Amino acid sequence: MLLNKHTMTSPHFNAADFGAIGDGISKDTIAIQNAIDKCSGTGGGKVLLPAGNYLSGTLYLKSNVELHLAAGARILGSPDVEDYNAEDIFPENITFSSENVTARHLIIAYRQENISITGQGIIDGQSSQFFEPLPENTTASYRHKSGNFPIKDWRPGQMIFFCRCKNVAVRDVRLLNSPYWTFFLHGCEDIKIRGLLIENPPATANGDGIDIDCCKNVTVSDCTIRSGDDCITVRGNPRKLGEGDWICENVAITNCILSTPCNAIRIGVGDGHIRKVLFNNIIIPEASRGISLVSLYRKTENSKHGTRIEDIHFSHFFIDADVPIAAGTGHQSEHPAAIDNIIFRDFKIIAHAGAQLAGTSETPIGKVLLQNFDWLVRGGSDNTSFQNELPEPLSHHGYRGRDGQPSLPCALLGIYITNLQIQNFQLHWEEPSAAWREGILLRHVDEMDLFNLHLRQPQQDKGSAIYCHEVQNITLRNCRAAKETSTFLSIENTEKSTFIRYGGNDFSEAKTPLSQSGQLVRLTALQDLK
Numbered sequence: 001m002l003l004n005k006h007t008m009t010s011p012h013f014n015a016a017d018f019g020a021i022g023d024g025i026s027k028d029t030i031a032i033q034n035a036i037d038k039c040s041g042t043g044g045g046k047v048l049l050p051a052g053n054y055l056s057g058t059l060y061l062k063s064n065v066e067l068h069l070a071a072g073a074r075i076l077g078s079p080d081v082e083d084y085n086a087e088d089i090f091p092e093n094i095t096f097s098s099e100n101v102t103a104r105h106l107i108i109a110y111r112q113e114n115i116s117i118t119g120q121g122i123i124d125g126q127s128s129q130f131f132e133p134l135p136e137n138t139t140a141s142y143r144h145k146s147g148n149f150p151i152k153d154w155r156p157g158q159m160i161f162f163c164r165c166k167n168v169a170v171r172d173v174r175l176l177n178s179p180y181w182t183f184f185l186h187g188c189e190d191i192k193i194r195g196l197l198i199e200n201p202p203a204t205a206n207g208d209g210i211d212i213d214c215c216k217n218v219t220v221s222d223c224t225i226r227s228g229d230d231c232i233t234v235r236g237n238p239r240k241l242g243e244g245d246w247i248c249e250n251v252a253i254t255n256c257i258l259s260t261p262c263n264a265i266r267i268g269v270g271d272g273h274i275r276k277v278l279f280n281n282i283i284i285p286e287a288s289r290g291i292s293l294v295s296l297y298r299k300t301e302n303s304k305h306g307t308r309i310e311d312i313h314f315s316h317f318f319i320d321a322d323v324p325i326a327a328g329t330g331h332q333s334e335h336p337a338a339i340d341n342i343i344f345r346d347f348k349i350i351a352h353a354g355a356q357l358a359g360t361s362e363t364p365i366g367k368v369l370l371q372n373f374d375w376l377v378r379g380g381s382d383n384t385s386f387q388n389e390l391p392e393p394l395s396h397h398g399y400r401g402r403d404g405q406p407s408l409p410c411a412l413l414g415i416y417i418t419n420l421q422i423q424n425f426q427l428h429w430e431e432p433s434a435a436w437r438e439g440i441l442l443r444h445v446d447e448m449d450l451f452n453l454h455l456r457q458p459q460q461d462k463g464s465a466i467y468c469h470e471v472q473n474i475t476l477r478n479c480r481a482a483k484e485t486s487t488f489l490s491i492e493n494t495e496k497s498t499f500i501r502y503g504g505n506d507f508s509e510a511k512t513p514l515s516q517s518g519q520l521v522r523l524t525a526l527q528d529l530k
Contacts, residue, residue, distance in 0.1 A: 011045035013038055022052020024076060029057045029083060039065045044114065049073040049121060057083025061109040069121025069173055077106045079129035081154055092163050092186060092240045099206050101157050101180050109162040116169035123159065127179040127204060130155040140203035142226055142259040143286045144402060148205035158184035171195050181208040182227070187241045191218040202261050204228030214238050214246040214272060220253040230266040231258040234277055236307040237270025247273045254280040261288045268294040273308045283318045289326055290319040294396045295337040295363070296330030306330050306337030313343045320350040326398035328358035329365060340366030349375040353401045354408030358394045359416030367419040374426050377458070380433035381407040387437050401435060410441035420448040427455035437463040446472045456482035464490035464515070476502035481510035490515040500524065
């Protein structure tokens, strides 16, 4: 029978026909690879793994090949080092010796096009083969961990590594028990990731979910990720890629559920450029840190100035975390590193420690918008050591205040920001601990627009709803002091006159609407502050 364009299908290559046994004991690396090679060599098609357990070393995905794992099919990573690729297999292959990891991988695609991994099956890195049990008295959950599994002798690196590939699709499969990062994309273009379940034990050291580095045109949707380290990272580290346009841009991530004892979302790393990134409809039900943006973690020979991060939008988030947001330009960062035009919109937050937006005098944060926030602060640390003096420099991880450690004395800290807008913002306190002092604490901020804020200070007898130190140019509109507000707005230690433009505010519940010291505070109207 002749096949027309409506009935033609891609050729299928069943790995069992190439000798794959799938008993979980015999090594099926060669059989699966032969099926992939044959499929690619004849123009492409689908390599099928039927139900079974396929013990395997490194597999090389080739152009025009769809690796399809049927329901009940499971690829199991071999525990034997000789079954994996040589570490110098291509120049961009990355190893981080400080993290006690090799540059060996379970699935590699290097300079390939039109590749995909699909199906209802499982890719399992068998991390328990490379780890010792947790030491006694060490705990780990997706909220917090006190340690990681010790590594036995060696472990593979990124379980799946696609480098310099184009037109990539990965959907519906489950990626489990990676001994290191789960899925790493470096220098790739036109990527679609959908419907993945990624799960690593929380005590997995460096057990990232999806790492997107110097990639363009990426969509990630409908994924559930429970990881031992960062769930999703967007990176700008072109060092191994060499010369070229390696901007990480046009990345859209939506409809995902993320849990981790580290960062649910991490943006930064390297000396590159990250821009035009959207996160939308994200639930973070438990995490140490919800969102982390850092230009420079530490200055080294390989990272001399940090990443330029701009045009990053976060919308429709539910976060239940110790530290909901931690953003900063980093220690000793310099041009061209930057954080600019960052939007947070429609957030529901439950936090146990303070969030921070921290630029530096050399590299302040640019425009930041926080809009439509409902923020509940619950409990917290009893360590009050940060109330009188904040640490310098600030840790880019934020301060969780666990195990008697200090935490920020405010729900939100903003420092060295050149344009800050907070709009439609409600802040609530539930049994606040002794560490809390201010609602919002702002230092060295120029040009801030505070619109429709409803909040008070955490303690009845001290602190302010909004405390400002060395700030300029405030617009205060339609704000309302919550019941039991002591001081709504406190301004101190300004070297220049602070101008306040305001109207439509209701401070009737505040004992002191405005407290000031230092240089002159100039108001455009006075009636709202009586």
